[in-house]
Amino acid sequence: MQVKLRPKQLKDFTTEQIIQLQKDEAIDIQKAMHTWFLTRKKRGSFDANVITPARANALLKKADIDVHELDAYLPSELGEILGVDCVVMGTFETSKPMSNAASIALGALFGAFGTTQTAVCNIDFYNTADDELVVNYFKKIRGSIGSDAQDMINILMRKVTRRIPYTN
Numbered sequence: 503m504q505v506k507l508r509p510k511q512l513k514d515f516t517t518e519q520i521i522q523l524q525k526d527e528a529i530d531i532q533k534a535m536h537t538w539f540l541t542r543k544k545r546g547s548f549d550a551n552v553i554t555p556a557r558a559n560a561l562l563k564k565a566d567i568d569v570h571e572l573d574a575y576l577p578s579e580l581g582e583i584l585g586v587d588c589v590v591m592g593t594f595e596t597s598k599p600m601s602n603a604a605s606i607a608l609g610a611l612f613g614a615f616g617t618t619q620t621a622v623c624n625i626d627f628y629n630t631a632d633d634e635l636v637v638n639y640f641k642k643i644r645g646s647i648g649s650d651a652q653d654m655i656n657i658l659m660r661k662v663t664r665r666i667p668y669t670n
Contacts, residue, residue, distance in 0.1 A: 621643050
């Protein structure tokens with residue numbers, strides 16, 4: 503997870519605060535994806551069981567695995583620890599090129615609001631039995647005023663739905 507801030511915002515944060523912000527955002531994205539899967543399961547359009555982020559993170563912690571360093575492990579290793587047959591991994595990079603105030607000013611002056619948040623996402627779905635990449639999805643999206651990680655995940659997941667396993 504990488505978060506890019508505008509230069510004016512960067513001066514208000516220490517390096518440690520930026521790292522913590524990235525870790526917090528990563529957990530928020532994990533929770534947002536879990537919510538998305540559960541919602542689809544309740545609607546009957548998703549067939550698999552999904553473990554909660556709290557359970558996954560606890561199992562990883564018990565195995566001395568840092569949830570923010572998962573790229574050091576094979577999907578099959580993670581699948582064995584978590585007891586799952588599919589692992590979703592990837593990167594999610596957000597940036598905020600324009601403040602909400604600037605976007606509102608543009609809207610008032612020109613009738614068009616600017617992008618207040620962008621996200622670049624690369625999601626991989628792996629079969630844990632053989633580490634086979636089942637689906638890769640790469641997408642860049644733009645958010646508007648009030649967009650947060652949950653909104654961005656919902657947009658991305660609606661687009662990836664047709665490609666992922668276990669969907670009807």
